[in-house]
Amino acid sequence: MRGAVFWEPNKPLTMEDFQMPRPKAGELLIKTKACGVCHSDLHVLKGDLPFSSPCVLGHELTGEVVEHGAHTDVSVTKRFPIGSHVVGAFIMPCGNCFFCVKGQEDLCEAFFSYNRAKGTLYDGETRLFLRNSGKPVYMYSMGGLAEYCVIPANALAKLPNSLPYSESAILGCAVFTAYGAMRHAADIRAGDSIAVIGVGGVGGSCIQIARAFGAAEIIAVDVLDEKLSNALGLGATHTVNASKEDVVDRIK
Incomplete structure (x- = not known):
């Protein structure tokens, strides 16, 4: 498969050939259909956020399930049968640590200790290796800027077939x-x-979700009129341009 590799800050990504990644128990192999570029990816590219290299960035991902790791629990294979459309979460919770058990998966100890600190999954190993040299390449989350990626089942959700891949990656x-x-x-x-x-x-997502939750007044604050106009289309009831008026006084 092919993937975009980050080698060092402020240098272009290069397209490289990889061995086909293999999922382990509790993991799925996903054929990437769309992957966005998040600002955190840009922080790594610019050297503002240190991360293991070489690595594959990308965590705003949608795709199709093509393989289950050996010995994956049947509940997972039934939930995500081959061919399922899925969306990946940038935090990939282990499901077993102190915070995951409490329902605070965003603080998952394994995710930050292994993936963010070392660029691996929770056995301490990456799933990405260059085809010719076998050199390991690290994973920023699942490493979505590649044709295929391995994702723990805990970090996946079913994507309705009616939703397009590209627009759903966010x-x-x-x-x-x-x-x-x-x-x-x-x-x-x-x-x-x-x-x-x-x-x-x-x-913008906060506005849409607040509207779905039934918020009566949703005040969008920004410094760009274009963004504020877009906010009205997303469900904001009022807008405030912070470059032109006092935000606190206007909201009061």
Whole structure:
């Protein structure tokens, strides 16, 4: 297979040939259909966020299940049969650590100890190796900027066949983040009034989710009129341009 490899900061990615990655128990091999570029990927590319190299970036991913790892539990194979459309989450929870058991998968100890610190999955090994040399290549999350990737089943969700791959790739990152903010941090309920500061990918998703939760007033705050106009289309009831007026006074 082919994948885009990051070697060092501020250098172009290169397309390389890889051995076909093999999933292990509890993991699935996914044929990548779409993968976005997140700002955290750009932080790695610029050297602002240190990460093991060489590596494959990309975690805003949708794809199709093509293989189950040997000895994968039957509950997983039934949930994600071959051919299933799926979306991956950028945090890939182990499901077993202190935080995962508490339902705080975003703080998964294994994810940060292994994937973010070492570029591997939870056995301490990558699933990516260059075809000719066998050199290991590390994984930023699942390493989605490749034709295939290995993802733990805990980090996957079924994607309805009616949803397009490209537009849905953002679900596992910006929308995933926005849902956590709206449900678990802000605890938005029907009738609430909220202000969303900054309406990029995450902020725009916050607006849509708040609307789905029944928020009565959704105030979008940004410094660009174009983004504020877009926010109205996403469900904002009011907008405030912070470069032109006092945000606190206007919201009051």
